[in-house]
Amino acid sequence: MNKLNKLISLLCGIALAVFLLTSSTIFALNFKTLYKIDTTRLNIPLEANISKEATIKNYTILIDYLNPLNNDDLIFEDFFMSHEGREHFVDVKNIFNIITYVSLFTFILSLILIAHLSRLRNFSFLKYSYFMLILIPLTLAIPFIINFDKSFVTFHEIFFSNDYWLFDPIKDPIINILPQEFFFHESMLILSLLVVCSIILIFLHKKLNKNKI
Template sequence: MNTKLNRLFQVLLSISFALIIIVSASKFTLNFRSLYYYDIDYLKIESMSNLSINEIKKNYDYVIDYLNEDKNIEFKLPSLPSSKYGVVHFKEVKNIFDLLDKLLVICIIISVISIFLIEKNILILKHVSTALFAIPLIIMGAFLINFDASFTIFHKVFFRNDYWIFDPNYDPIINILPQEFFFHAVILILSIVILVSILLRIIYFKLNKKEAVSVEVSFQNKNLQL
């Protein structure tokens, strides 16, 4: 394979691998229900919504199951009403997660193909680690400076309407999904990504050190032969 093509596949592998980590962290956080269960007490969602813990969990679990569902089913909460706009919004959120699933599969395929085609280069680990560390820092900085504004910008980027602005009189589900919970979810996603970044950097340094030692030993052996 020529140098330009090899570099192209290296770039594709770096981007694909980084996206795999980010999407996987997002999917993990979506399904890590313990975070929400903890927040029920921490954020006092029970008193805020006037619902029992059991009812809160039942409706939250339904939302998560709906977002994970492969089939195109109607959104209907177990014990809470929903407006037609609320139903549309959750359908749009589900579409985003469906796209993330497809993106994950595509990135895995690209990564596998690239690994077989490119020349082995541990610098890829360094590049992916740097990207995974930089992206969360930028996002985390924005959210920490002004979470409300960042939260609004996020919705304006991913949604072409204002259906995400729920009226609790028509979509009381919003009472059990406080904005602070989403902040905690974002922090968890970014923390996972940063931890993976650090792990990759450690692996890179270990492999790089091992490679350097191997080259030095090889050089010394050649000198002895001379």
Template structure:
């Protein structure tokens, strides 16, 4: 008995839309996580954005402190934030703790959405219901269109709005004298990171579209 036969048409369509939204969320989260892990982007930007010259730190010191931040955020264990060679304020420490907490939540969501996706893919492929792929790439297409337009119009405003949504304080507004780490994390780097996330999602859209065209 097919899944569609077990459910009436309306609940079935709602269920399929739910699965597509979950699959889209999973791809978005994976893209965010992979971008965080993709250190070569920052290594390139150190030279491209002339971060050594702007910050006054050596390339070795810049890379060491950046790697520490990424490893700290990715580490699921509770560890105290302590930069290897740069001083920082209590507010700066709290901000990185909050960023780490957000990515801990992302890890949990990846597990939950991953399980739901596995079940959804199994039932849809078994019942040869491939519209699931089409709905997912359309959801992703709608998702990337809005931020892409916002980035093109004014990335600075988008950057500020993002922080106001995800952080309840203004600790992300670093004072370079108290938190010199901000000098090695220019806004242009975050712009490049945002574009990389959208690129990964775009690749996923194209992949899902090809899969749908071949299977449908």
């Protein structure tokens, strides 16, 4: 394998890993079943003093708003919002827009590079991908499990240029139906998906290399 194909293989491995990371994040965001489970497990309606049906309905409004194809304004049925709260959700939507665009770009790039490398019977890109997908969960899971509170704060400080994410429940009661424990479960779902993806890639790499012999 010449240097160019080694570089293409590495690029393909990175692109595939980024696609799986971003697509896992998108899946977790839209996996509303997890929130429905947590409404009961975390007693969210009771804590927010609102019915379970209204809790899920307002959460669904938020998730639908974050969809890149949705250009409607964010209007909750049962909650008012402050200017800071509204601006924070705009920032969140912008981040998820970027994640979606990156996911789409890396998906297309991966397909093109995989098609090229498959013709050469070069499957080393799978090794690069699963290595990254093993490394990412291990790197993130440790601080998440040890101190999720600090990790949660650090995440917001990195990705947001303001402190609007520090919701005041009086001004933005929507935060009462978005407990931090739910975001921990979301994070664990993403990490679990990455572990599953890495296992699948390991299996494919071994199987395809065995068939080359």
